[in-house]
Amino acid sequence: MEKSWYIPYKMKITKVINEAVNVKTFRLEFVNPEDKAAFSFKAGQFGEYSIFSEGESTFCIASSPTRKDYIECTFRTAGRVTNALARCEEGDILGFRGPYGNVFPMNNWAGKNIVFVAGGIGLPPLRCVIWNVLDLGDTFGHITIVYGAKSIEELVYKDELKEWSKNPKVTLAVTVDPGGENPEWKGHIGFVPDVIRKIAPKSENTIALICGPPIMIKLSLTVLNELGFSDNNIYSTLENRMKCGIGQCGHCMVGKKYVCKDGPVFTNEEIKALPLEY
Amino acid sequence: MEDFEPKLAAFVCNWCTYAGADLTGTSRMKYPSNVRILRFPCTGRIDFMLVMKAFDSGVDGLIVSGCHPNDCHYTSGNFHAQRRWVVFKEVLDIMGFDTRRIFFTWVSAAEGAKWAKVVTDAVEELKKLGPYSEFKKILLKKLQFPLDNKTADREIKTEPVIS
Amino acid sequence: MLNKQIHYSNQQLQSWVDGLIYKGKTVIGPVKKNGVTCFSEIKNFNELILNERTVYSAKEVVLPKYDILFKFAKEKDKVFISKNENSLNNVIVIGLRPCDNEGFDYLRLFFKSDPDILQKLNTFISVTIACEKKFDGCFCEELGIDKNYSNKTDVLIKTSENGYDIYFNDRGNEILSPQASDVKPAEIKKPVPNVSIDNKVAYLKKLSEQYNSEKWKIVSMGCLGCGSCAFVCPTCTCFDVQDEGNTQNGQRLICWDACGMGLFTKHASGHNPRPSQVERRRHRIMHKFVYTQDTEGKISCVGCGRCIAACPAHLNIYNQALQILQ
């Protein structure tokens, strides 16, 4: 039988975690051991998750490549496929194609400090890198994570946030928008850009990774630039409507670049060169 | 088609026909078990696309039923529905869709016997007409499982190209 | 390389095509269906319409409007997948135009890494007819495509005095199998390399400088946002992946999609990177004339003029590009 681009791996859901309102995390394991042996990916890549008879949907791989037994994906229910996915239970079979896209150039970051800036559902793509960095131990310098969401309920990976905050290598700042807090809330209150300014991570020998809603990215970039981060030290992952994931279907084109093939990881410098169609 | 058992769906209004069908049951009247009843708030809610969806999912016939005119719980829902069905039936007629398979009726909450008769007549009529294979032919999805035995037996290894 | 030539009379051409069908080859050619000329399988020569341009392009042969990728069946906790096999073995596509061949040439570049489609593109045998006249809205010559010649085809048919001159290469020889004595070496006047075309392509590339031009608003005014231009285009490849099925079984399909439609880029969150027809029309024109110059090395408009005929407002993509550059 000939290889085909579009035939997915079969994956079994082994764990379902309710992260927040309408946000779920699935842990997926390969049904066929041969597939598992052949599969490898790197931080920053994404895949096409499909539910048979409903369709395919694109999310990043949210687990770290250092954990080889499974992959995880986190998604918010929005359309036909994600709604169907949200109805899935442990033991159901999903399809997965991937990994697609380029990767964060983590080899070049050895010894550097890393700042993660995420908003809302923008944390999952960075979580892959965060765990990768933490699992690799002393390869990297100090880690700063700034994460914000509308309200406490909408924070994802609540347990892992606790775990990270205990790690001495990590400075974690979790913030919620004003009005989203409750009396027990001990974290920051305010928008992500303001929190970055308050924490003011040093820009020397530091890489910044940013992912979140467009407006947050825009304002945070200004703050990061003010703090002295240069554009080619700021990385972001773009997302566009995607259907094939391999640069064929044409949906994700931004100018002549395909987000799925040339991205999703872009430096801020590259993003500034793109036309405003993302 | 001696032993053909038609699949029949019924879109009924909550206030009249559903209660009427209930009455049929409580009065121990017998009617064919081919019918699957779906309850709607009002006949005015029965969008024509829902009728199309029913045929997509493989029914051979459909009963659409609600309160008699002037009896609508929401005053005018069935009047609007009545006009819609006239137009919808015309579209389907022009397109050559078999409208004999859609049974429009009014059944009130007191007409348990009428409901039994409607269903019996519908099933009889559908048995005469046979399965609606004309329409099922154009569906991309196959409605029986397995789609063909050869396919299901031949599980193939999946090897996407990794880029 | 078309290196051989024979001459056929009208009668011989007909018996050749009928002979191919008789031998069990699948012959696809332009036919009239419901008043619309389009490519479809033929059962005899008389069905062929050889004096009209088809409404839908020949890409349908390789990329049908919907195509099954694989079928699946679900059981309790098992999924069976079976790949759909369809190849174009034994297929002859007759009645192509030089622009269709250019289109296939672009598709070969674009799908260079997709084994399935590439295989399809390389298996069928193409029989091209040189255009004697221009059709409504054609502008292939403006883009350097010779309407009388194509070197990307297996067989080229040209009308001549009392019949047809047939030029062919080795693959064409297989389906023609002429008497060796009739065959002459091909004598085609090859078009002189046209310098002005290179200039024109470079000129069109200047569109990228006009990305923020106000004129896009004016050229996009007539666009209503349907997909007819993309669906008739020989080089439009964008597609959608969709599932059709129920809880037990179904199939995954690819079907055509068009960048002119609003839903094409709309995110699940509701954000649309190309919110209005201005951006969508710009993307279409830029993609055809600029982007593919960088990604595939050639412009992806072949000047067949089908989109102009199909468009509800009959927008002329080439004139619009020139209008922007003015």
Place this chain on the structure above:
Amino acid sequence: MNQKINQHIAYLMKEKGVNLIISQAKDSNGFVIPHFILSENDIISSVIAINEMRNFFAYLNKQEIKSFKSIGIVCNYFGVKTFFQLKFENQLKDLELFLLIPTDDDFIEITSEKQAEDYLSGLKQSTILVDEELENVKKMSMEERWNYWMKTLELCTKCYACRAACPMCYCSSCTTECNIPQWIPVPASLHGIFEWHVMRAMHLAGRCTECDECVKVCPANIPLNILNKGLHNKISEAFSSDDSSIKYALNFFQPDEKVDFIK
């Protein structure tokens, strides 16, 4: 367009603050195309017979065109009908419209619903539309009709040109774009095509102005007007107890209506 219309267009642009005129022209291939007049320099004189004219009211559904606010539009009888129906459906709320209908050597200008009504009632036609193709289809048996449509619809690629060119299809989000559930199957298979055309006909029932734009723009030559005219006739026959019921058709009813097929 004749001299008088062109003069009037210049007058509208200069004096009345009209900043866009959607006129009609013939291109070099003989297609009737929209011609947008943004300034007096764009005015061209081209002659298009009134029965060749197209209905470009679909452009008024585009947000970019709507933002011009004060718009002139050259149209014929069907344009006026469309104007009247769109006004009734509250779609032209913020627009100031000038309809210019060419006549032999003059033109008529319509700006209000009242004028449109007067114009239309002056040209009162029989409510039953005669169409040869419709008659032919009606004569067929059910199986023949089904096969006829399956053969005709086979070429549809679901490019939605019929939707885009229809002035009455103004919904900002079409049912075809709703995918929970997926009402209309996306692939252009016969099933998806059939459902789309049933839906289109139903959503236009009683509203269609019979301008036949959908037929003119269809690349696959699908005679959609058979459906449109058939429904128009059905509505005229079944609910013609007064005039208003034809205008509203599906959101109006008479309390004494009886339908014979509902038992």
